[in-house]
Amino acid sequence: MKGSRRVVAVGLVLTLAGCRREQEEAPPAPPPSAQQEPAAPSPEAAPEGTAPAKQPMPPDMRGALASIAPLVESVKSAVVNVEVREASPARGPRRGSPWNGGGPGSPFGGGMPFGSPFEDPREEGPRQGLGSGFVIDARGLVLTNNHVVADATEIRVQFPDGRELDAKVLGTDPLTDVAVLQLKGEVKGLPVVKLGDSDALRVGDWVVAIGNPFGLASSVSLGIVSAKARDIQVGPFDDFLQTDAAINPGNSGGPLFNLHGEVVGINTAIVGQGSGIGFAVPSTLVKELLPQLEKDGAVTRxxxxxxxxxxxxxxxxxxxxxxxxxxxxxxxxxxxxxxxxxxxxxxxxxxxxxxxxxxxxxxxxxxxxxxxxxxxxxxxxxxxxxxxxxxxxxxRPDLEGVASRKPPEEHAEPPHQRVGLSLSDMDPRLSRAQELPRAGALVTDVVPGSSAERSGLLPGMVVVEARGQPVRRATDLARVLKEAEPGESVLLRVAVPGGRRELRALTAPES
Missing domain, CATH: 2.30.42.10 (PDZ domain)
Known part of the structure; x- marks a missing residue:
């Protein structure tokens, strides 16, 4: 692929695990100056008959991580640049992937929260973008993100040693944003890296990210695991690692290493409004998906x-x-x-x-x-x-093509003074438009800070059952709340726009 390359606006995260630090005896403290607080009483000054409190000895961090250069040298040859060419759609962003969502109001970076490489819907002709990946098998298998290669008509993989090979998509899973590529041509002597155990990571463990931010090949960043099992509301199976290792556009699909040189995550997403907040698909999940992706090209759940x-x-x-x-x-x-x-x-x-x-x-x-x-x-x-x-x-059927929910209709009914609810009888027109029951108590307003808000009730919900009794009108719910003991947790069954049924526990008002 020749010509100008557009850098993929994608996020990279790499998590490093397991740096053990030995505890050493702390050096003696310097004498306090006139500005320092008085020293704590010594054990000898403890009241008679009481044992002195034992203070935990903090670990000595001075020799915890002298250099990651040996680690980088051992794995960087297997981290590749993934260049893609895609036929431009008629209009709108890339289809068929949950990783294009968002917009100006999204917490994950405005119109490109998860780093789609092709963000300009008005551009004509083929478009190019860059991402990252890594070789996991000497047969030429490369892991990357689905959103890096989705809709690609051509894929070119570039190695740090200058080799370039064409690739094809072997399998993809849009719901976890994982893709497997198969390299074409001469694949002998390929460097590979191993998938590790992301479940063994601890918050605070060192991690290293290697990738191609802004097309700068083999860039390395160091950080820690900031959190585990993050749900960032982009898919039904969110279970991300969070890291503060520096990630930038172009790193999506790259590996996240622990200090043993094992891949513990695939860098996937960044928070556009924040610094040092990135997310990676955990390697344990990737290992579960790999057999199906290699064999069938997709995941059946x-x-x-x-x-x-x-x-x-x-x-x-x-x-x-x-x-x-x-x-x-x-x-x-x-x-x-x-x-x-x-x-x-x-x-x-x-x-x-x-x-x-x-x-x-x-x-x-x-x-x-x-x-x-x-x-x-x-x-x-x-x-x-x-x-x-x-x-x-x-x-599992395909459940992801859900239409966006419309805001509930507004009603001018004043809120209930004791639980913070405004109610009305169900409107048949709203029932048809929002896939809601034809009968029930429609929640039209919820007072901020009220018992109703704390229970999770929202305008647009329809209460269809309270304390095991059917609710067909607003007065039915009011009667149940009146009969409940003060402070009792009243179990409600509610319908939400779209047809789902959920439970809420509303504390009955005090007399």
Whole structure:
């Protein structure tokens, strides 16, 4: 590919794990100056009969990381520049990927939150962009981001030693932004790097990012793991590593290394308004996807057929369980694996496949990593009692082409003074437009800071059940709240625009 290259506006993150630091005895403190605070009493000055408090010895960080040059030298030859050429769409951004979202209001960088290389919808003719990648197999397999190569008509991979090879897309998974490329031509003697265990990373571990920011090949940055399991609301399976290793446009698809030279993440996204905030797809997830991507070119996921939400303390109290984490089943679709397994609304799933379920999204990720047709044991609380179920998973349908929700209609009804709610009877016109029930108590306003706001109620929701009793009009809900004991957590079943059913726990007003 000749001619000018447009730099891919993409984010890179690399996480480094496991730098052990030995503790050493602290050197003696210098004598205090006149401006210093008085020294703490010595152990000898402790009151008679009491043992002196033992102060933890802080680690000596002076020799923690002398240089990462040996690490960089051992792995940088396998980090490549991915140059793509794409036929320009008629209008609008690249299609078929959740990684183009956003706009001026997005926290992830305005109109290009996750670094799509092609951001100008009015440009005519083929467009070019740059990203990063890394070789994981001597057969010529390269990992990168899906958004780097999506819709590409030509792909050229450039090595630090000057070699250039054409490549084709072997497999992609837009929902996790992972892509596998197959190099063409002479692939003998390729340098490779190994995928490591991202689950073993700790917050604070060193990480190294290597990539091609702004087309500057083999750029290296050092940082730490800032957080794990980040949900940045770009896909149903978000589980990102966060790092402060410097990342810039052009780094997307590049590797994130631990201090053993293992790849623990694929750099994927950056926060446009922030500095030192980047995200990487964890290597443990990538390893789960690789066999399917290599063999089938796509990922087929398991599916239960339920709608779930996180278990909170209030909802747990209302449902009669004390367990703090889990996923509440809010809907069970007919004819699905969940229905056949005997799951019911209000069931609380606390473990799946022998692993704890900490949230609704955690359950979604666990199910999605299982193959369709496999059996998944479930630990469930129903009516406060523990039970064991077993589901045979189906195949997850494509659920991502959802239309944006419209704002709810405004009503001038004054808010309820004691719980902070304004209610009205359901409007059939709104029911058709927003896929909502034809009957129920429509929430038209929620007072900021009120009990209703704390429970998660929002304008546009429709309450269809309260304390197990059907709600067909606003007066039905008002009656239930009046009958409830002061301070009681009242379990509500609500419908949200789009047809989903969820649970809310609203504290009844004090008398």
């Amino acid at each position: 398991g599916w239960l057929g339920v709608a779930v939400q996180d278990l909170t303390a209030d909802l747990g109290s209302a449902l009669g369980v004390s367990k703090g984490e889990g996923a509440i089943v809010t809907e069970v679709n007919e004819g699905t694996p969940a229905a056949e397994a005997g799951l019911k609304p209000d069931d609380i799933i606390v473990a799946a496949g022998g692993r704890p379920v900490t949230s609704g999204r955690a359950l979604t990720r666990t199910v999605a990593l299982k193959a369709p047709g496999s059996e998944l044991p479930l630990t469930v609380y129903r009516g406060g009692k523990k039970t064991e179920l077993k589901a045979k998973l189906g195949t």
